[in-house]
Amino acid sequence: MTQGGAARRTVLGAAVLAAGAAGTAGLTAGSATAAEPGQERTAGGDRRCGGYRGLPVPLVIGHRGASGHRPEHTLGSYALALDLGADVVEQDLVPTRDGHLVCRHENEIGGTTDVADHPEFASRRTTKTVDGTAVTGWFTEDFTLAELKTLRAKERIPAVRQRNTLYDGRWDIPTFEEVLRWADREGRRRGRPVWLHVETKHPSHFRSLGLGLEEPLARLLRRHGRDGRDAPVFLQSFEPSSIQRLARLVDAPRVVLLSDARSRPWDFVLAGDPRTVADLVTPEGLKWIASFAQGIGPTLDLVIPRTADGRLGTPTTLVRDAHARRLVLHPYTARNENAFLPAEFRRGTDPAAYGDAFGALRAYFAQGIDGIFTDQPDTGLLAAEDFRPGRGRP
Numbered sequence: 001m002t003q004g005g006a007a008r009r010t011v012l013g014a015a016v017l018a019a020g021a022a023g024t025a026g027l028t029a030g031s032a033t034a035a036e037p038g039q040e041r042t043a044g045g046d047r048r049c050g051g052y053r054g055l056p057v058p059l060v061i062g063h064r065g066a067s068g069h070r071p072e073h074t075l076g077s078y079a080l081a082l083d084l085g086a087d088v089v090e091q092d093l094v095p096t097r098d099g100h101l102v103c104r105h106e107n108e109i110g111g112t113t114d115v116a117d118h119p120e121f122a123s124r125r126t127t128k129t130v131d132g133t134a135v136t137g138w139f140t141e142d143f144t145l146a147e148l149k150t151l152r153a154k155e156r157i158p159a160v161r162q163r164n165t166l167y168d169g170r171w172d173i174p175t176f177e178e179v180l181r182w183a184d185r186e187g188r189r190r191g192r193p194v195w196l197h198v199e200t201k202h203p204s205h206f207r208s209l210g211l212g213l214e215e216p217l218a219r220l221l222r223r224h225g226r227d228g229r230d231a232p233v234f235l236q237s238f239e240p241s242s243i244q245r246l247a248r249l250v251d252a253p254r255v256v257l258l259s260d261a262r263s264r265p266w267d268f269v270l271a272g273d274p275r276t277v278a279d280l281v282t283p284e285g286l287k288w289i290a291s292f293a294q295g296i297g298p299t300l301d302l303v304i305p306r307t308a309d310g311r312l313g314t315p316t317t318l319v320r321d322a323h324a325r326r327l328v329l330h331p332y333t334a335r336n337e338n339a340f341l342p343a344e345f346r347r348g349t350d351p352a353a354y355g356d357a358f359g360a361l362r363a364y365f366a367q368g369i370d371g372i373f374t375d376q377p378d379t380g381l382l383a384a385e386d387f388r389p390g391r392g393r394p
Contacts, residue, residue, distance in 0.1 A: 017338055035077065057371070060086050060380040061371055062082070063090055063374055065081045067375045072156055074153045074174065076170060078179065086381070090373065092104060094107040098144045102145070102173050102176065107130070109148075109151070117139045132269065148172075152170070152171070181224075183196060189233075195233065196232065196233045197255075198234065198236065200217065203237060203241075228252065231251075237256070241271075242267070255294065258299065261278040262277070277302070283324070283325075286322055286324075294326075295329065300331045303316060304363065321367060331371075334375070334376075335357070337375045358383050365384065365387045
């Protein structure tokens, strides 16, 4: 049995029933592969487990925290992700006008905060072109940090997650520095490092505005001791050039995110590079990625494409090809609701109702992926443990 597996499931059941207990005891993570090198103890008491290859496989990554249960990218969502068993917690970074990095999925914040209810900011509503797409709303780069701190976070998709609206207004927008301090505290309290999965959002767009993301991110990582090759953090981006830039600044493990096969990374568009994601998932493309990154974060459809009727089709060779280049795979995003599941795993006609999420997760884990982003880490953990070494299933 994976170390701590039975205990985690016992505590997990209590955590799910309690649903809101932010103080649930830390859940011990088992190790599916040998640590490299051995564990070492830091001054703060954290146990360094030899880098990302010492983490459990398959890994459970709390997508924007526990965003299936709390409004995304809030300290409440991040804390619940840990309490529900996430091995890693994700942050997306965008800048403020005065150069602070804050945690939002997008720089447009009309859908994730109460900014529309603030008459003093009504004139800030505008239309911008971000990565070639016109977007209307309010943008973090038009606000100082002090101004953003007057806003409160809210549920992004209330039509699907109406229960999450109970927590609207409870938390503000966290800065990444606040998240790092929180992770340091939680690491000391739980006796193990809190791993983060940090994305630079629209890095070329922000660099064109004089708000480059990579340099301030690297400074914060160095300040908190998360800049080494064994640091408890993954750095990720949909723009390979952002990962290459980070590789020159810090040694922390890096992941290239990959969207639809027909799409092109925005930095490729700007540079006139004709390659698409389909080119990057070939053996030659993966060899190129492996020259500056340690992993890829493909959309789940790049692992198992969906057919015209929304069912899972024939798996690709991406897992095998990436592993041949020693790249780990962290696909995105697993969710419990019918609206997001492959057709054969939906139950009933209500898009907000839970379908057979465990069935879908089994299909993806059976491909040999190294981890998965999920909005419901409790579901992800239970499914993942069936595939960790020592368990009864493959």
